[in-house]
């Protein structure tokens with residue numbers, strides 16, 4: 366597990382840029398990222414900056430009410446999910462996430478704990494916490510591809526705590 370100090374909003378954005386910069390080339394399957402942390406810890410901020418850096422067209426809106434937003438990317442597609450308001454397994458089924466698990470898709474999931482075992486295994490877990498006025502990010506990989514992604518992104522980002 367790696368911990369990064371994100372004292373300011375720009376640091377959350379910088380982490381997203383490092384992840385975009387080091388996005389694994391041509392993985393065999395979708396890349397899945399779980400974004401966890403309390404309300405207002407920066408999950409959407411991170412997802413938005415990452416998607417924009419990968420070339421998604423603005424604006425990136427929080428999927429708070431729609432639960433899912435889709436974006437074309439120059440290489441593949443971005444799927445941004447927020448399960449905070451998920452009402453059950455049926456609603457999850459209707460989102461059709463299973464069909465998104467293909468090469469070229471980046472699937473970013475806020476509040477994955479709302480769907481627990483019904484989601485695919487993530488390549489990367491990012492857990493955000495409030496720390497003073499800033500945030501701390503805890504990151505760990507869930508796959509070999511995620512492991513390389515995490516290592517290279519952290520090397521790109523710089524200091525670790």
Ligand SMILES: Nc1ncnc2c1ncn2[C@@H]1O[C@H](COP(=O)(O)OP(=O)(O)OP(=O)(O)O)[C@@H](O)[C@H]1O
Nearest residue numbers: 371372373374377404405406407408409410499500
């Ligand atoms: N490192 C940081 N330091 C200080 N403020 C930050 C940092 N990162 C993000 N923020 C701010 O925290 C707020 C986080 O809002 P955001 O919508 O991204 O949170 P969220 O985790 O997606 O919340 P929700 O669970 O409601 O979806 C924003 O106002 C953003 O500017």
Ligand SMILES: [Mg+2]
Nearest residue numbers: 408409427475
């Ligand atoms: Mg959010």
